[in-house]
Amino acid sequence: MSDDSRPAPAAAARTAAVIPAAGRGVRLGPGAPKALRSLGGTPMLIHAVRAMAASRAVSLVVVVAPPDGAAEVKSLLDAHALPGGTPSGSWGRTDFAVVPGGESRQESVRLGLEALPPGYDIVLVHDAARPLVPVDTVDAVIEAVRDGAPAVVPALPLADTVKQVEPAAVPGDPEPVVATPERARLRAVQTPQGFDRAALVRAHETVTGDVTDDASMVEQLGLAVVVVPGHEEAFKVTRPLDLVLAEAVLARRRLNDGF
Template identity: 75%
Template sequence: MTDESPTPRTAAVIPAAGRGVRLGPGAPKALRTLNGTPILVHAVRAMAASNAVSLVVVVAPPDDTTSVKTLLTDLVLPDRTEVVVVPGGENRQESVRLGLDALPEDIGTVLVHDAARPLVPVDTVDAVIEAVREGAPAVVPALPLADTVKEVGPALREGGPQPVVATPERARLRAVQTPQGFDRATLLRAHRAIAAEGEGATDCAGLVERLGEPVVVVPGHEEAFKVTRPLDLVLAEAVLARRRANDGF
């Protein structure tokens, strides 16, 4: 008798509980708008665009959970995709863990995606999922660096210039993006083994690295940039305008 157990499903966890102070005063970063639509909605749509993603868990600011649920209630998504909203924690690592706690047992592959990367193309999402399904415990999309990077030490006097202590070899460096993809069991083990300290971990793949598990890189995309400062909003609006002109997005 053959084993016909169902194929494990894929879910995306979107931590969106940050305030986004570098964007200036106002609503939480994920609720700022691009072309009149909240950044968070763009990010949810980006995950749901993948045929492999059947569940999106949004981790909302605790005091805005109700409004986020209302925002996403009437969102038009493919029939295959369910959206769940849960309250977040004190830092990103805790918020991701709370999102993981909301996953049903049949989820085998987990994506963790920054709400502040609303324009990641579906091809990048699919490439991450495929690499996990092929056996990688952790996968990150990344781009080569265009700029030379300097490692610096502390300033010799308060407010003074910082001395350069090293120049890493640029060819070996990558700028990491999201969604990052994981075998669920590996990611859960990493979150249970490594406690959040201070601001917590900013990168789930870093937690997996600290377990000694391998992390692999797939090509990222220039449109998967992070909306952090006001100028990023301008760039994101330009990308959306180009998409509308070229693809009717």
Template identity: 80%
Template sequence: MTDDSRPAPPRDRTAAVIPAAGRGVRLGPGAPKALRTLNGMPMFIHAARALAASRSVTLVVVVAPPDGAPEVKSLLDTYALPANAPGEGWGSADFLVVPGGDNRQESVRRGLEALPQDIDIVLVHDAARPLVPVETVDAVIGAVRAGAPAVVPALPLADTVKEIAPAAPGDPEPVVATPERARLRAVQTPQGFDRATLLRAHENAPVDGEGATDDAGLVERLGEPVVLVPGHEEAFKVTRPLDLVLAEAVLARRRVNDGY
């Protein structure tokens, strides 16, 4: 006789993979970009907190620099795990650290290999986007749950974009086309995927050069649909020193307005 009073097993379990192994040379010399501090805390910790704030996320996998997994684990223990409690703006996510590869594509693949079998939805999030709001995370998850195999948050472009032809270093670049701005979007992360689709995309991806930098692009190569949900202006990527200044300003505003 079965006990029908037992709760049904959870459905659509979601994990997040945060590749944090890049050097970030445009930020200047120093530690890997994800380990640079923002408001006194490593940038990848902010990103991990942003993903764990969603109550739908049950696991956050941080992919560390190849030789930096112990340091990343220690930083997570210091900054993230003790705060993972009700009332702190966190969900109930667990954390896992795995060593990364030589490029982003390899690092994401290693993160995928570390996922438990019961994960159905996978988010891939840039460690350099530390301020993504939880509403954006939830919107991506919701769209995957609704049936989309791949979902990307995106914003309309504010600037006109020009397509150019290759030119010698230092020479003026010839313009060959002006794409229609209304049909263009600037994509952000987290990108969300049906797990089986993302695994198949990585299994079929070529391994050459610097590898793929956009997981949704790998899904597109399969011929599977990719859909967009609205992104957020605070989910910008910290790439240059000025971006750090802007990120600090956003955090200062959040502390005043939200007590973040």
């Protein structure tokens, strides 16, 4: 939940968040799309939208829905509107919009960007499958963009040693190790990733190859990407065990903080 005692942000750089939620989430098994799976009795997507709206800097959230599911997602957001969000399309001080997505995450983010009205200089791109990112992490990303970084990613040091391998021709066969990267120089990247809007738009206009995140597109433009500390609770819910962990985190928050 947001803390209304937090100082209101300066009006100079307005921030919008784009949440691509058009994927099916097959690794969680059959059923509803991953973003619509229940977490603590509430769809994960709603938790993700609330996580963005918890920041006083975020005044607009654009949800990119499955191509044939925009009306369903809009109804879902209306049904879970926070107290104070009286008109349709608003949760208190944070407005939201829903647009149909594309066939890939990259296309869905581009469609979300195109739906942003003028006047938003900072854009966050956040995974719907990271429903529990704390507001302090969101604010740290925004602040780093305000300080001049074209792209900002929250990230954590790796706990495990990482091996680079030669992929096996047959899945499940032994794979030879070709290198052991220095763990101290590696980070596990999370979201929301934050961007100067113009840089992100140019990246989506320029980079056509398949990418795993938006920051790598900005990297390909030769622009700087910086890392700020992530948070262990901003993990991605991808597999059934992740959902169990997310339920435990949410239960602890509700017990300790009334979240």
